[in-house]
Amino acid sequence: TVTVQLYRTTNAQEKNPDVDVKVATVDLTGNSSHTFEDLPKYAPDGNLYTYYARETPEWGDGYDVYYSDEVGGTTIRNVGKTSIAVTKIWKDNGNAYGTRPEKLALTLQRKTATANDWETVTDVQQPEWTKNNDNTWTCTYTGLPYADANGNSYAYRVTEAGLDRE
Secondary structure, three states, X not given: OEEEEEEEEOOOOOOOOOOOOEEEEEOOOOOOOOXXXXXXXXXXXXXXXXXXXXXXXXXXXXXXXXXXXXXXXXXXXXXXXXXXXXXXXXXXXXXXXXXXXXXXXXXXXXXXXXXXXXXXXXXXXXXXXXXXXXXXXXXXXXXXXXXXOOOOEEEEEEEEEEEEOO
């Protein structure tokens, strides 16, 4: 379950909670929803209320929370995180000629099923390589969103950005 708090304002541009607190506990099975009923339409000064909902508290590190506030209600989407493991296989006869670089730079890209082009993910830190004794290097990108704000799943790919021979 998750707790959702209803807020209201007379200025749709400002998301300030009102003192009239309404809270709902929503079961998270399937496509869950809750309807707050019998809400006043106007403030005492005659201004129209705008209502919106927020999770309290938000789920935290395991999820990104996205809100879509529309006239008919608020959609709350919790998007999980995923990890991408990378393995670099060296076919250089065990680095027999000493040409293997000290490090490699990667480019992480993603796209949804409806996108035509891959987009480069720039807000992620390059992972540290683990240099194994079997001619492989491994690393893992962590904390990547599983989907976009609309719930469209991402496909990820990693390409080698070039050799860094400092």
